[in-house]
Amino acid sequence: MNEPTAVELLLVEDDPKDLELALRSLRKANLANRIHIARDGAEALDYIFCEGPHSARRITDAPRLILLDLKLPKIDGLDVLKRIKADPRTKTIPVVVLTSSKEQSDVIASYQLGVNSYIVKPVNFEQFSQSVRELGLFWLILNQPPKAGG
Amino acid sequence: MKRNLRVTAALAGAVLLVLFGVAALFWVFGQIDQAASARQHSRLVAMRAADFLASLIDAETGQRGFALTGDDAFLEPYLAVRGRVSGQLGELRQLTKLEESRRHLDAVRPLMDAKMGELARSIQMRRSGDMAAVGALVASGEGKRSMDSIRTEIGRVIEIENLAFEREVARFETNLRRLFVGIVAVSLCFLLLGALAANLYYRNNEHRLRNLEVARDIEERRKADETVRRLNAELEQRVIERTAELKTANTELEAFSYSVSHDLRTPVRAIDGYTQAVLEDYGPQLPAEGLRFLQTIRHSARHLGALIDNLLAFAQLKQQELNKHAIDTNALARTALDELGAPWPSRQVDLRVADLPPSFGDPALLKQVWLNLISNALKYTNKRDRAEIEIGCLKDNGADAYFVRDNGTGFDMRYADKLFGVFQRFHRAEDYEGTGVGLAIVQRIVSRHGGRIWADAAVDRGATFNFTLEKETKS
Incomplete structure (x- = not known):
């Protein structure tokens, strides 16, 4: 069981507009109860691996889902994904890449690194909103993850 | 090379031939010259011999006249000749170049002395008035015999000299013909020499020309090869450059596609999203016109999004496997x-x-x-x-x-x-x-x-x- 302090969703997004729109969609679908936001790859890694400002956090209190943009400042999304999936403590956390990039090279690289889903942000906001709702519904509610650390 | 050697040998032969011909011509020319002067000489000797005989006859004629008449006027020819004949004979002996003539002339000298002695004696006898002695002397036939002997000997000399004259004329004519033939032959030799020299020169020139031509061919081929090599190198360089350009273009295109795919879509989604948010949250507060404007913005944003997506799909079709x-x-x-x-x-x-x-x-x-x-x-x-x-x-x-x-x-x-x-x-x-x-x-x-x-x-x-x-x- 998750600790009450554990977040349900880590949202890694540098673009404030996309961030706001994503949060709006999640909120409208009643999926955004406990969300932590990281604005670049370094922040995301600090949070996930309990470093820097997050050193008090326990790594076992893993988020139930990480929504990861690829094009991020400081540390690229693919590098964040690589760190998560290379570490046995974090590799079971479902990671969904949610990005504007339709590049096949990005899709292939993400799947090779063990991403759980790759979703291209639709230009159409309604479709975007629907995507966010559906993936939140699936990963946070329907999906049964293995117990962290177990 | 071999042919050149042959031509050179022929040329040397021709030169020798010409030299020999010229030497022969000089010899023939010498013969002609000799013959001409010897011919002249023989004629002179024959004439002088005749003169000598005439002098003796003049002396005898004078002596006979005096002997018959006792008139001193008849003695004039004798007196004119008396001191001269010995010199004439000596001169004649020196003049002739023929040994045979000289022998005859040597035989003449005692006869001449005897004759002149006989003449002097008979004149002396006539002066002393001894006519009988004169008559006896003449009758003895001594004077006639010596005169006949001299006449015979001088006749021989003239004959010999005339024969020599004929011989020299023949020699002159023979050598004149030889000269003509020689000149023709030497001329021909010169022509041959000229032809050979021209041939050799032509051959050498031709050879040199051929060498030049071959050299030119080689040079041209070398240049052509060089051109081909240079063009190949240029082509290769151009292919390398063009490949690099294409790679750069491709990389740029990929970067562009990536940029379009990622960066261009994000603001379009924001426009659409925020317009949607306004419509959802504040729609009821907006007048109909404002709602229509917002709908137009959304519509345009979605059209722009579709354009970007379609264009990207079209661009990727080219590279897609x-x-x-x-x-x-x-x-x-x-x-x-x-x-x-x-x-x-x-x-x-x-x-x-x-x-x-x-x-x-x-x-x-x-x-x-x-x-x-x-x-x-x-x-x-x-x-x-x-x-x-x-x-x-x-x-x-x-x-x-x-x-x-x-x-x-x-x-x-x-x-x-x-x-x-x-x-x-x-x-x-x-x-x-x-x-x-x-x-x-x-x-x-x-x-x-x-x-x-x-x-x-x-x-x-x-x-x-x-x-x-x-x-x-x-x-």
Whole structure:
């Protein structure tokens, strides 16, 4: 069981507009109860691996889902994904890449690194909103993850 | 080289011949000169010998006259000759060059002395008046005998000299002929020498010319080789440069695509999203005009998003690798129809789908072809009360030509060549929505499958799009 302090969703997004729109969609679908936001790859890694400002956090209190943009400042999304999936403590956390990039090279690289889903942000906001709702519904509610650390 | 040696030898021979000829000519010329002077000399000796004899006869004639008359006047010739004859004989002996003549002349001297002595004695006898002694002396015949002997000897000398004269004349003439022949021969030798020299010069020149020509050929070939090498090097360099340029262009294109894909879509989504948010949160507070403006913004943003997506799809078609399979075309067309929402319950669409032969190609891309063609048919028939859409296949030059036919608005065939260009639109945006990329994508996919696409249409009488695909390359 998750600790009450554990977040349900880590949202890694540098673009404030996309961030706001994503949060709006999640909120409208009643999926955004406990969300932590990281604005670049370094922040995301600090949070996930309990470093820097997050050193008090326990790594076992893993988020139930990480929504990861690829094009991020400081540390690229693919590098964040690589760190998560290379570490046995974090590799079971479902990671969904949610990005504007339709590049096949990005899709292939993400799947090779063990991403759980790759979703291209639709230009159409309604479709975007629907995507966010559906993936939140699936990963946070329907999906049964293995117990962290177990 | 060998021939040159032969020619050189011949040339040397000719030179020797000419030298010999010239020497011979000099000799002949000497002979002629000698003959001429000897001829002259013999004639002179013969004349002097005759003079000598004449002197003696003059002396005798004078002596006889005196002996008969005792008149001193007759003695004048004798006196004129008396002191001279000995000198004449000596001179004659020196003059002649012939030993034979000299022997005869030596024999003359005692005879002459005797004769002159006899003459002197008889004159003495006549002066003393001893006529009888004179008569006896003459009668003794001594004077006549010595005179006859002298006459004989001098005659011999003249004969010998005349013979010598004849001989020298003959020698002169022989050598004159020899001179003529020699001059001709030497001239011929000169001609031969000239010819040989000319030949040798020509040969050498020719050889040198040939050498020059060969050298020129070699030089030309070397230059040609060099040119070919240089061109090859340039070509290689250009290929390298062009490849590098293409790689750069490709990288730039990829970077551009990535940028378009990522950066350009984000703001478009923001425009759409925030407009949506305003409509959702503040819609009720807005006047109708404001709502319409916001709807227009959203509409434009979505159109821009579709343009970007289509353009990106079109650009990526070029690089995308084809994953070809045998395809159940009936199933593929069915899938496309399903995705497009067939059978469109909100509209009156009369859809007829014939049995389609199997095709060969990349299923995802060929599905896109069907999707684009069928959605076009739907779009351009949406003003018809009853849309007719027919999907089928005909034979075109032995190839399967699939077609999608509609009874829609059609187009003017005059613009058919622009039909498949990117962003080429035949209708106003308010009449038919679209990005102008759909048919360009279709054409690119068909051409990447080795096929052909063409259209038949008339304004307001519908359009038919036909396309072929290459046959399956492996069984």
